[in-house]
């Protein structure tokens with residue numbers, strides 16, 4: 344399994360976005376993670392379609408958009424038009440997740456579902472075949488710079504078993520508190536894609552930070 348690193352622009356210096364993107368590209372970043380927050384599903388408020396369009400114009404890397412919003416289905420059309428590649432929403436934020444996953448795929452994006460720490464994997468068990476990505480949150484979403492919730496590793500291992508038992512090739516992503524100290528544990532537990540905000544953009548050398556995170560997985564096999 345290959346390791347994917349997805350730096351989160353939530354922690355980037357938005358005044359130097361182009362330079363910050365260039366730095367993570369130089370470090371070998373695989374995806375750009377974009378945290379959309381609406382001040383309702385989570386307390387914080389971040390970006391929407393205008394910033395996503397700006398990012399699209401600045402990079403060829405896949406845009407991995409994580410919607411922490413209520414009624415995420417309201418954004419499917421607009422985000423498809425903005426050039427989003429992966430559209431991941433929270434299973435807690437909507438009633439008809441299956442229908443919306445299908446609509447995301449229909450619009451040419453790859454659909455993903457995210458789970459808060461307190462949400463059981465049972466919430467997505469019926470939908471595994473509809474998913475291209477499963478996102479296990481390792482913090483309660485809303486802010487960067489929080490600590491990795493230790494129960495995440497056990498949950499990632501069970502998520503990996505769930506995907507394998509259904510023959511699913513879905514990406515297993517982990518988000519929150521991923522650092523040089525926690526990434527190897529999450530990788531060993533079964534995650535293949537790692538979101539990192541503070542651990543990349545909170546350092547003086549984001550390119551080196553991306554390389555360092557990947558290297559921790561290489562030695563942890």
Ligand code: DX5
Pocket residue numbers: 351353354376378409482483484485486487488489518519520521538539540541542
């Ligand atoms: C948290 C967001 C994360 C955040 C991670 O609600 O979903 O993507 O950017 O930040 P760090 O890596 O600093 O925990």
Ligand code: ZN
Pocket residue numbers: 351376377378409518538
């Ligand atoms: Zn995120």
